[in-house]
Structures are given as structure tokens and as C-alpha cells.
Amino acid sequence: MSKLLHNYNNAEPQLIAVDCIVFGVEDNQLQLLIFKREVEPLAGEWSLLGSFVKPNEDVSAAAKRVLEELSDLKDIYMEQLHCYGNVDRDSGGRVISIAYWSLIRVNQTHEEFHAENHIAKWVPIDQIPKLVLDHGKMVEDAIEHLRERARFHPVGFELLPEEFTIPQLLKVYEAIFDHKIDDRNFRKKLLKSDLLIQLPKKDKTTSKKGSFLYKFNQETYERLLQSGYNFEF
């Protein structure tokens, strides 16, 4: 039915790809997952991981497929970033790319990432090498978007295991916003917000005293969403 609405007669089909920007936190730093082809051609070139969208596949499903082929992680936080559609963005021909970004809990399981014919590597976001095509621009946009989003949405929690300590969370937010955060004010605001549920156990891996484990309070969050809670610290 929409053929005439859109004037199908003049339409020419084009190649559509997805590219995934994957963030994680390791060594108290915000890191990006990048890939280097091991085999010719393009051996040695760094890029994001992507794929063409199949004719019978939702665009978002293509992005999920790329991530799932990468590791066996489930329930990955993933969002569409932007459609990159300049004619000359891909030197190999006209390819429109829909970029997705995701957050991965690196510390939790420390799984291996394996992409066929690619070496996967985490790099701190201030040490990203030159990437192919417009992937550098995509990453730049994704970082900006992540920071913007983190101001009003609890993305910090997506980068940590389900049970985490306040010092861990603090370091995640320091990594995202790239500045030191006053830890007394951080605690005060968080604890007052009722966004954390304290668990009756401690994590002693990073200190002798040990620090309390918490989990995220989804109900409180949904309440705060309405009122525009500010996650900046």
C-alpha cells in the first residue's frame, strides 16, 4: 500500500549495515571494544564490528546478532545511536550504516571476545587508534551520547555486576564523566535517593575492611524517572 505513498517508482535499493560501539569499564577506565582484522585484505586496520542487514531481518536484530556472535553475553544494554548516511562515508560504495552502542559488564565474568578473523581488544577511550571509515566519528558521537545519557539515566549500573559496592560505582561514574567525584557527596546523594538496596554482605577483594554490596533499586528508579532525577555528580 505504501508504494504509491512513497512513490516507489523512483526508488532504488541500497546497502544497509549496522555497526556496534561497545563500552566497558576496566581498570577504572571507560574502554571501547575494537577489532583488528588478522587476515588480508585490511589486515592490521582497526574498526568497529558490523554487519550488513539482511532483507528479512529487523535492523535492531542485526545489531543484536553482531553482539551475540561476539560473545555469549545475554541481556546486553543496547541502544540505537544514529544513522550515518553520507554517500561517500564508505569508500567501497554507498552503504548506509545504523550505529548502535552498548554497555557491557566487563568485570563480572571477564569473558573472551572472539570475532571471526578479528582480534578483539579493549582500549581506554583516550587512547583509541585510528579507525576505518567514519568509525572514529561514530565513537566520538557515542561517547558524547553516553555522557549526555548518563546525566539522567542510571547507565552506570549497566557497567557493573548486579551486586556492586559504592566505591566501584563511584569509579564507573568517574570514568564516564572523566573527572574526580567527591565521594562523600556521591554517597550522600545516592543513599538519600533510595536507588541502592544494601545487601547483608561485604566485598573484601579490594580492601581489608571490606565494603558493603548493593543492588540497584528498579522501583525507585522508575519513580524518579518521572521527576527527572539528575545522575550527575
Added chain:
Amino acid sequence: MSKLLHNYNNAEPQLIAVDCIVFGVEDNQLQLLIFKREVEPLAGEWSLLGSFVKPNEDVSAAAKRVLEELSDLKDIYMEQLHCYGNVDRDSGGRVISIAYWSLIRVNQTHEEFHAENHIAKWVPIDQIPKLVLDHGKMVEDAIEHLRERARFHPVGFELLPEEFTIPQLLKVYEAIFDHKIDDRNFRKKLLKSDLLIQLPKKDKTTSKKGSFLYKFNQETYERLLQSGYNFEF
């Protein structure tokens, strides 16, 4: 070069469209520009205005083309909203659509909108009729995005002529956020922010006393952007 990176062999081209969500403020209400086909088939169905993306055309250029074909407005505020890519979103076949949203200064010139074979019409956003395909969902998303964006970016000014009064601006923000705003607090915050430059003249079209005309201070805005100025009222 990217042919092998992306594995071009398995790739099949697909149809790509753009659809435009156009907002304006009229009668102190946030309004949406929608279109009804006058001729068969699909006569009487309301929709957004869209077009297919040409092979030698940037996606953003396609969106601009759609807007420019609509009226002779220049320098329209336009942003990409989202890529809608579900397989079955278009009942006429697989079409991936990139939605763009824009803000138009309606009051200023009150120009006519003319789309070939379509009747253009402004409708208040709480009275939008059923739209074809997933256009209703696009509009929903665009409204949410506009409100989100308006909290930290001066989108209110995009909906008014270059010279405007504080009462006008207040009404625009009331329309966007859909609630009454205290006018003393609104003025106080705006005037303190240095975002407005007062002009040595008054607009007397709406009152006998007349109210001062202002223009937007771009320099102040760019300074405030860094520090995360909050445009909520």
C-alpha cells in the same frame, strides 16, 4: 576497501526512506504538520511527509529535500530522530525509514505549505488522527525526544521569530512541556542567565502597554552548554 570488512558477498540492498516530523507553535499550542493524500489510492489517509533516499544523496540531504519541497523556508532546525527498521513496518514491502524532526517558526510568516497531491494541516499534538504505518509511533517518539531535548537545549527559541517577547517564549515552553509555568520565576531565571538580549523596542500587537522584544544570545548559550544549563521551568 570495506567490501571485505563488511562481507559484501552476503549483502542485499534494500529500500531506504526518510520521514519528517515537523513541529510548530500556533495558538499557544504545540502543533504537528500532517498530510492527507487528495488522490487515490490512499486518499484520505493522514501521514508524515517522506521520500525515498536516492543512491547519490546523503540521507540528511533527502530529509532536507522533503522539507524544502514543502515550503521555501530556509535554515530549518532539523535533527535525526531514529531509524525505524523493522521488517514489517511498511505493509508495502521492506522499507527502512530514517525519521527526522524539525521545528518551524509558524507565527513569523504564516506561509502556506504545499505538498504535491497532499493537503497539509497543523494539528495540536493532543489531537493527532491515526497516521499510516508506524508514523504514529514516530510522532510519539519525536514528542518525547523534543521534551527531553528542550530540558537542556534552547529549542524554544527555534519556534519563534528572531525577535520575540518573554510572554511569547513562556507560551512556547508551556506548549512544549504541557504545563503552566510561573511567569515571575521564568523571567527571573532567563534574565539572570544572560541568554536574552533586550532590544530597544516593543511589540504592541498583544497588549496596549507592549512588551519588550528580545533576541537570543548565542554566545551565552555556547558558554552555558558546557556547564549543563537546565532549561526546565
Added chain:
DNA sequence: TCAAAAGTGTTATTACTACACCCATGT
């Protein structure tokens, strides 16, 4: 006992909310 990380309170400043009356002018 000491090193290393966890945890705790107060004060000053700034932003936000609520609220009611006078002003200027054209008719």
C-alpha cells in the same frame, strides 16, 4: 602497628518554589 581502603557530618552557597500587586496604555 601500620598501610590501605571504607565510611562519616557540617557549613556556605546557590538554585528553586510559591505567591500578589502595581504599571502603562489604548479605547
Added chain:
DNA sequence: ACATGGGTGTAGTAATAACACTTTTGA
């Protein structure tokens, strides 16, 4: 003179920012 919309100030409350010491415990 009066009706209409434009303009102004204050006080209470809430959020934010700056800042230094004590606690716990494994080695």
C-alpha cells in the same frame, strides 16, 4: 476610567559543593 496584558520582589526550602578525620582489618 477601566480593562488588558506586562512587569516586578521576597522569603522559605531544597540541592549542591567544599572540606578532613576516624574505622576496620589483614599482613
